[in-house]
Structures are given as structure tokens and as C-alpha cells.
Amino acid sequence: MSTAVASERPVNPVEPFLRTDRMPHIWCPGCGIGTTVNCFARALVESKQPLDKVAIVSGIGCTGRVAGYVKLDSFHTTHGRAIPFATGLKLANPGLSVVVYSGDGDLIAIGGNHFIHAARRNADIKVICVNNFIYGMTGGQVAPTTPVGATATTSPYGSYERPFNLPYLAESSGAVYVARWTAFHVRHIAHSMAEAFSKKGFCFIEIIAPCPTLYQRRNRLGDGLDTMKLYKQRSVIKNGASTRDLDVGLQGEIVVGKFVDIERPTLQQNMEQQLRQTLKDRFAGLGGA
Amino acid sequence: MPEAPAVARGRKFRGSVFIDWDRCKGCGFCIEFCPPKVLQFSDKFNTHGYHPPHLANEAACTGCDLCGLYCPDFAIFGVRIPLETEKTEADPAKS
Numbered sequence: 047m048s049t050a051v052a053s054e055r056p057v058n059p060v061e062p063f064l065r066t067d068r069m070p071h072i073w074c075p076g077c078g079i080g081t082t083v084n085c086f087a088r089a090l091v092e093s094k095q096p097l098d099k100v101a102i103v104s105g106i107g108c109t110g111r112v113a114g115y116v117k118l119d120s121f122h123t124t125h126g127r128a129i130p131f132a133t134g135l136k137l138a139n140p141g142l143s144v145v146v147y148s149g150d151g152d153l154i155a156i157g158g159n160h161f162i163h164a165a166r167r168n169a170d171i172k173v174i175c176v177n178n179f180i181y182g183m184t185g186g187q188v189a190p191t192t193p194v195g196a197t198a199t200t201s202p203y204g205s206y207e208r209p210f211n212l213p214y215l216a217e218s219s220g221a222v223y224v225a226r227w228t229a230f231h232v233r234h235i236a237h238s239m240a241e242a243f244s245k246k247g248f249c250f251i252e253i254i255a256p257c258p259t260l261y262q263r264r265n266r267l268g269d270g271l272d273t274m275k276l277y278k279q280r281s282v283i284k285n286g287a288s289t290r291d292l293d294v295g296l297q298g299e300i301v302v303g304k305f306v307d308i309e310r311p312t313l314q315q316n317m318e319q320q321l322r323q324t325l326k327d328r329f330a331g332l333g334g335a
Numbered sequence: 336m337p338e339a340p341a342v343a344r345g346r347k348f349r350g351s352v353f354i355d356w357d358r359c360k361g362c363g364f365c366i367e368f369c370p371p372k373v374l375q376f377s378d379k380f381n382t383h384g385y386h387p388p389h390l391a392n393e394a395a396c397t398g399c400d401l402c403g404l405y406c407p408d409f410a411i412f413g414v415r416i417p418l419e420t421e422k423t424e425a426d427p428a429k430s
Contacts, residue, residue, distance in 0.1 A: 055353060058412045059403065073407060075360035075385070080407025088404065230368075232404045271363045 076270015
């Protein structure tokens with residue numbers, strides 16, 4: 047071993063953000079979720095967020111485990127209900143930075159309704175969606191993001207359903223910040239997350255990540271490392287591209303970048319304004335820390 | 336093997352990596368995406384039966400910590416260790 051031996055071993059920069067007693071985590075070798083957690087930790091450092099003012103909410107699924115591994119105020123909600131919980135958390139305690147960290151199945155399928163309505167109302171939450179194109183934890187069933195032609199346990203002859211284009215869905219529902227990266231673009235993800243922390247309103251970051259055990263294996267796309275190399279070749283950075291053209295296929299290019307960055311009054315601002323206008327002197331303010 | 340950039344370019348630090356041997360799951364992300372390609376799979380197994388990486392070319396490591404950013408298992412990170420010459424220069428200034 048030629049690893050350096052220092053008098054005192056430095057600490058991994060991610061370690062202060064992790065519940066190390068719960069390591070090693072459950073994610074498979076070659077899974078991209080751990081990489082996104084690294085980026086998240088870097089983003090917290092970059093955006094200089096006070097850690098006791100950051101809350102992280104997850105739903106169910108592989109990505110839903112993030113809330114359990116990150117040493118922040120965290121909540122592991124029921125399936126698909128991360129966004130309503132986070133909306134309530136933010137309204138009750140406006141001083142918090144609320145992050146929803148979940149997978150495509152949890153956010154877009156089971157919680158799809160909450161997703162579009164939180165974006166419509168512009169709830170001030172940051173939504174990080176790790177998209178692996180499949181229901182990972184339950185055994186690889188077809189998800190609303192599975193590309194046409196992809197094999198899954200419930201589509202042995204190939205999926206024939208048109209998948210969601212997540213950035214388009216988020217933008218048309220009313221999100222103020224929409225970006226998409228793959229797990230290969232680590233620095234971009236960290237920068238995007240830090241940018242979302244500085245924004246008010248519904249921020250959505252889609253991260254395309256490999257699921258080597260179910261999606262890649264069934265579709266003969268190799269292991270996690272092969273997929274990361276493929277992301278490097280296939281992805282094209284087009285900042286500000288029209289979200290309409292961002293469909294991801296089984297093959298072909300993956301358009302990544304920051305697509306939407308606008309300003310719009312948030313749910314809380316609208317609520318406060320409306321109540322103040324209607325109740326006038328009787329309005330006591332929304333309160334909270 | 337590439338030349339040792341830390342020495343050749345007159346850097347005031349040397350790069351190195353620290354590996355949490357038993358946390359690694361052998362995905363190979365750090366080895367593939369290391370910019371100077373200084374990491375290689377080790378011949379030995381860890382307790383879970385994976386081959387963790389080892390620093391094959393320490394002189395070329397820049398300590399950029401990109402391996403740490405990619406590692407999904409939080410098992411590796413890069414550091415920049417100030418060279419002795421810098422320490423001796425810096426110490427009188429502190430006192």
C-alpha cells in the first residue's frame with residue numbers, strides 16, 4: 047500500500063454530514079445515489095448554509111434512504127408524500143431551508159400529484175429527484191420515467207409507455223428553477239444545488255443516475271461504471287434549452303444543463319399578501335422562526 | 336508513467352488520498368475519473384470481498400479530491416499536504 051500515512055488521519059470532508067454509524071449504506075456497488083449525496087454535502091459547504099436550518103425530507107425508495115444517512119434534521123415520510131410534508135414544514139417554520147430528496151418513482155409516480163401542485167403553488171422547497179428510470183427498491187418495475195423499449199420486470203417485451211420528460215413537467219407546472227444533470231456531472235450538480243439554496247420558490251434538479259442491478263443489467267447496459275462512461279459520451283450541456291425537447295431515450299443523447307431560472311412570488315408570499323389585504327388589522331402575521 | 340507534476344511544476348503541496356478500506360464496494364468510479372489516473376485496483380480483498388483502489392502513482396496525485404466527489408460509498412478522499420519547505424517558510428511568520 048502506498049497510501050500516505052500522516053501523523054493524524056484527516057477526516058473525509060463528507061463525514062460531518064453523514065450518520066456514520068449507519069454506514070455502509072444499502073446502495074449497490076455502482077449506484078449513483080451516493081455520488082449525489084457527496085455533491086449535496088459540497089453544496090451545503092459552498093452555499094454556507096447553517097446546518098441547523100436545513101431540513102431534508104425523503105419518501106420511500108432507494109433515494110428515500112438519503113434522509114436516514116444525512117446528519118441533518120431529516121424526515122422519512124410515507125410513499126410519495128415527501129412534498130406535502132415539506133410544504134407544511136416550510137410554512138410552519140419559514141426559517142428552514144427545506145430539501146426534498148427522493149427518487150423518480152416516489153416523486154413523479156406515487157407523489158406526482160403533489161409534485162405538480164407544489165410547483166403550481168410555488169412552495170419554497172428544493173426538490174432533488176434522482177432518476178434511475180425504474181422502481182429500484184421494489185424489484186425493477188416500469189416507472190413513469192422508463193424509456194420506450196426498455197426492459198423491466200413488468201415489461202419483458204420492452205416498455206411501450208411514453209415516459210415523462212421531468213424538466214418539461216416541472217417547468218409547465220410552474221417551477222422557478224429547473225436543471226438536469228447526470229451522476230457524471232458532479233461539479234455541476236454541486237453548483238446547481240448551491241444555486242437552488244440561494245433561490246426562493248420551487249427548485250427542481252433532476253439527476254440521472256445508474257441503477258446497475260435492475261435497469262442497466264436488464265437492458266444490457268453494463269455496470270455502474272460503464273453507465274457513467276456512457277453518460278460522459280452521451281450527455282450534451284445545453285443551458286437554457288427548451289424543456290420541450292428533453293426526452294431521454296434508451297439510446298441517444300442526454301441533454302443536461304440549467305433550463306429555467308426565473309423569479310415568481312412563493313406560496314408563502316402570496317398567502318401573506320392575500321391575508322393582509324383581506325384581514326387588514328386583524329392579520330397577526332404568519333409567525334414562525 | 337507520467338512525471339511527478341507536484342515536483343515538476345514547483346507546487347507547494349503534494350497530493351494524496353485516504354481510503355476507508357472496508358467501506359469501498361469496488362465500483363471503480365474513482366479509478367476511471369481520476370484526472371491524472373493515479374489510482375488502480377488493489378490485488379487484495381477487503382472484508383466484503385471487493386478490491387478497493389490504491390494509490391499507484393503517488394507522485395502524480397494532485398489531491399484534487401475528485402475521487403472523493405465521485406465515491407458513492409464515501410470511502411476515498413484526496414488531500415493536499417503542504418510540503419516541508421513550505422512549513423519551514425510559514426512557521427517563522429506565525430511566531
